Amino acid sequence: MHIGVLALQGDFLEHVKMLESLGVYPKLVTSPRDLDSIEGLIFPGGESTTISKLLDSSQVGESLKTRPELPIFGTCAGLILLARSITDGRADQMSFGYLDIEVRRNGFGRQIRSFESDLDLLGISPPPMKAVFIRAPVIEKVGAEVTVMASVQYNFDGVDESVPVVVRQGRYLGSAFHPELTSDARLHEYFLQSVVGPR
Numbered sequence: 001m002h003i004g005v006l007a008l009q010g011d012f013l014e015h016v017k018m019l020e021s022l023g024v025y026p027k028l029v030t031s032p033r034d035l036d037s038i039e040g041l042i043f044p045g046g047e048s049t050t051i052s053k054l055l056d057s058s059q060v061g062e063s064l065k066t067r068p069e070l071p072i073f074g075t076c077a078g079l080i081l082l083a084r085s086i087t088d089g090r091a092d093q094m095s096f097g098y099l100d101i102e103v104r105r106n107g108f109g110r111q112i113r114s115f116e117s118d119l120d121l122l123g124i125s126p127p128p129m130k131a132v133f134i135r136a137p138v139i140e141k142v143g144a145e146v147t148v149m150a151s152v153q154y155n156f157d158g159v160d161e162s163v164p165v166v167v168r169q170g171r172y173l174g175s176a177f178h179p180e181l182t183s184d185a186r187l188h189e190y191f192l193q194s195v196v197g198p199r
């Protein structure tokens with residue numbers, strides 16, 4: 001299976017290791033021609049503002065827009081890049097709008113408020129998955145075509161709310177946390193088998 005990992009900035013090497021643990025040896029994507037033969041792509045965690053700029057200067061962003069059939073899995077900053085709209089985003093920050101969600105960057109608070117949670121995921125067998133959230137985006141709105149695969153209960157200033165943290169819309173999958181920072185490859189496996197696979 002030919003999978004690409006966007007390697008402009010962020011924790012792309014962790015995604016590479018996770019895919020390798022599943023027997024998939026991905027292509028690092030840094031230029032438009034790297035997109036040619038791939039059947040699926042991962043957007044890593046990192047800094048969405050920086051990745052956005054580099055997508056522009058490398059022209060990978062423009063080329064990606066000509067490949068709307070390509071399945072993409074975005075984690076954290078990668079999820080932000082897939083979103084329809086970014087509350088609190090920078091004016092010059094782009095997103096592809098492939099997932100009909102509205103996200104708030106750093107919505108769980110700053111680095112110091114990073115946390116872990118055990119998640120039950122729709123379509124993934126137990127046990128729960130350990131999810132690591134680092135300056136993660138909060139998904140504030142979800143469109144009708146989006147399936148919420150997991151949520152967390154989070155206390156925002158004394159009010160408990162259920163926040164979607166894994167979402168799928170057709171060939172696009174996003175998680176607000178970093179599965180690539182654990183040794184649990186089930187979400188990557190899901191992407192390969194159930195998002196890229198059936199095509």
Ligand code: GLN
Binds near residue numbers: 075077078106136
């Ligand atoms: N806060 C980062 C951003 O807005 C995302 C953090 C991450 O990917 N861990 O891009």
